[in-house]
Amino acid sequence: MLALLPQDWQNWVLENVQRGCAPADILKQLIEHRVAAPDTSMAAIREAAEKLSRPLPANPLPEMHFDGDAAVIDGHRVRRSMWMESPRVAVIEDMLSAEECARFIEMGKEKLRAITVVDPDSGGDMVHEARRGRFTSFERGQDEFVARVEDRIAKLLNWPVENGEGLQLIHYGPGDEYRAHYDWFDPALAGSALHMKAGGQRVATMIFYLNRPDRGGGTQFPWLSGLTVAAVPGRALYFENVDGSHTVDNRVQHAGTPVEAGEKWIVTKWLRLGPNVG
Secondary structure (H helix, E strand, C coil), X not given: CHHHCCHHHXXXXXXXXXXXXCHHHHHHHXXXXXXXXXXXXXXXXXXXXXXXXCCCCCCCCCCCCCECCEEEECCEEEEEEEEECXXXXXXXECCCCHHXXXXXXXXXXXXXXECXXXXXXXXXXXXXXXXXXXXXXXXXXXCHHHHHHHHHHHHHHCCCCCCECCCEEEEECXXXXXXXXXXXXXXXXXXXXXXXXXXCCEEEEEEEECCCCCEECCEEECCCCCEEECCCCCCEEEEECECCXXXXXXXXXXXXXXXXXXXXXXXXXXXXXXXXXX
């Protein structure tokens, strides 16, 4: 991957790895100067470290900052009620207020359309029987309200707003579900290349629950002893899709279990390795 960079940038990467600069700082410069895609840049940094026989610190990933299990972000207090280190999974209460939950639903309920998944061959959108429901998307920073929520996420996770996709509102009615799947882009599939050009891999996911279904509708992790997170209004579920070396993590396969009664509203945020320009 190092050879994919222009020669002067190859030399620059080697020099800065030799100096012991943090991978995150090197990556930031490569992305800001549009030298290469984020994942290509990170692979080049790793290759440079191997060439120089230099141990490379852990690659950058979001990092939560709590005082105990609480955090206050611009006057908004959140609480961590569950934490798992490997893989990193967290349940955070009160990420959204009741008013904010209602506002998301009101903003998007008239714009819903059939929900899709990524076509593994073309990278385009396709309807699939494994995912049933309706959705709409909000542009990043499209108004003051959306920008405030995005800023709250960025500050809690110490991850730039621009390294994220726009928020996605999803509605599940009775019988709707999303069967077990991964949020990361499979590097082995041709369709992933299109998406990874615009910000690199999805390193983490945050799901916000806007209401409580009458029955069902939790988020289940089959490989984590069937851990199921219930949909509670204002609650957020956070998990990392890759490990410290940015290798996709199969353990975070998850499913939106069927809504057995009532309805389910969520907002999803996917965090990318680099600026999401798509």
